[in-house]
């Protein structure tokens with residue numbers, strides 16, 4: 001999504017803002033812009049460019065604008081096409097107020113009509129521009145700056161985080177937050193502003209996360225924080241450790257490759273962390289041991305890859321904890337009938353901890369005073385702050401838009417959690433939990449070794465061969481069905497190959513008509529004998545119709561292996577962990593196809609890492 005970065009202080013702002021935007025660019029990359037207050041002319045200066053941040057950087061070669069107050073933005077288009085005109089910052093009529101914004105102003109049509117009737121002239125198709133114009137008119141009618149802000153936020157509907165730089169207030173900047181995150185890094189005679197602290201990682205470890213529905217007036221050495229009614233709020237400054245090093249490619253061609261190859265380490269770290277936290281786990285998760293003992297049902301919520309992890313984990317909770325688990329697609333959740341039940345628990349799963357749909361689902365449950373928790377990879381995320389409790393996957397920063405190690409560590413944590421709940425309920429013993437941890441470490445080894453075994457052939461032979469296909473079908477059963485969904489998502493997302501996924505049993509109910517030699521079929525096997533036999537029949541049905549089969553099979557599944565046009569054989573692991581064992585290889589295969597096709601792997605077209613709009 002969009003990212004905002006700002007600076008106010010003793011130094012010039014442009015280098016910092018550009019560096020911050022570069023770190024956050026993976027979240028949105030349709031256009032970029034920068035505005036600053038010129039120390040010479042005392043006027044707002046700006047530059048904008050369509051496309052990547054590098055296009056904006058080129059503009060500075062001719063016009064090297066800079067100042068001690070600066071704001072910048074990278075955009076992921078929601079309102080208006082990707083163009084220089086629609087790039088932020090946006091301005092009021094007199095170009096005395098500049099705004100960069102992340103989020104959506106939902107009532108912008110209505111506000112725009114009113115402002116146009118009052119002679120305001122708009123230059124872009126964005127919802128953001130109305131903020132600058134509305135603020136312009138409110139500053140004229142209100143006696144105090146604060147009064148104008150309170151009126152401004154009372155009129156804006158939606159989710160937003162914005163920074164405002166004003167020519168007439170040359171010593172301060174305004175930050176406003178509702179639902180979208182915004183934070184301030186406190187330095188020595190300087191303040192770093194951003195939609196994510198990653199934007200200023202390494203500059204300071206003192207961070208103020210703006211509470212929801214608050215605004216801040218910031219100078220180089222002061223912060224005044226208010227709620228939306230204008231009442232003062234205390235400054236809850238936290239010390240946060242963010243290492244920028246983790247965000248570098250470390251010699252790999254793409255972040256995605258680096259992150260695929262980090263999975264063994266990430267799984268080990270996650271298991272190690274959970275093992276150490278086992279004694280305090282219910283405190284961390286914001287529930288009691290009694291609550292877990294009484295627990296009748298678990299609800300998992302997420303989007304995209306996190307939803308797929310939840311779909312696989314449904315089997316963990318049902319088969320290990322012997323209780324029903326329900327998985328909710330967070331983007332649909334709030335629009336479905338809701339039935340309140342007792343002894344249920346809601347867990348929001350999200351790599352970023354910021355996905356708007358998941359966050360809103362979490363907020364809905366919170367508002368009903370039902371128990372919630374989040375499983376996320378980002379300690380400083382909004383979900384961690386808002387959920388009743390949290391568990392952190394230890395994947396380390398995931399930069400590539402396509403989720404890889406976040407997915408495998410989500411599966412790891414959910415498998416562990418299912419065992420930990422089962423232990424609390426007296427279904428398994430302490431040593432069973434220990435064995436589950438060992439099983440996870442074994443799978444981490446398998447995940448890494450299978451990539452190692454096949455990587456040469458994939459990179460040099462098969463990626464080339466399969467890059468030519470225009471579409472693919474993905475099949476699985478039981479846990480391998482949601483895994484097939486995740487695999488199809490990966491192929492769509494980074495290689496732009498149309499991929500359709502079905503539970504293998506559904507094949508004969510329609511999709512079989514699509515089978516031809518031009519549509520490879522990825523089939524993901526299972527170690528359960530009954531499920532394996534059913535998958536084998538499905539593979540035979542495909543073969544009998546001249547289909548082309550790419551099979552991920554387990555050791556010893558000879559009949560299935562013999563049907564394959566291309567086969568990957570994976571060592572046997574605990575059956576429920578089959579998807580985790582296949583994860584690295586599937587990701588590496590898809591990555592290699594996308595590379596062969598010359599796709600923008602880390603930043604696929606139209607996508608963003610953190611989807612902070614609904």
Ligand code: AGP
Pocket residue numbers: 303304305306349350351352353354355358401402403404493608609610611
């Ligand atoms: C995964 O490869 C995708 N980029 C996407 O589906 C992602 O998983 C989804 O947007 C949810 O993100 P989250 O885990 O940060 O909530």
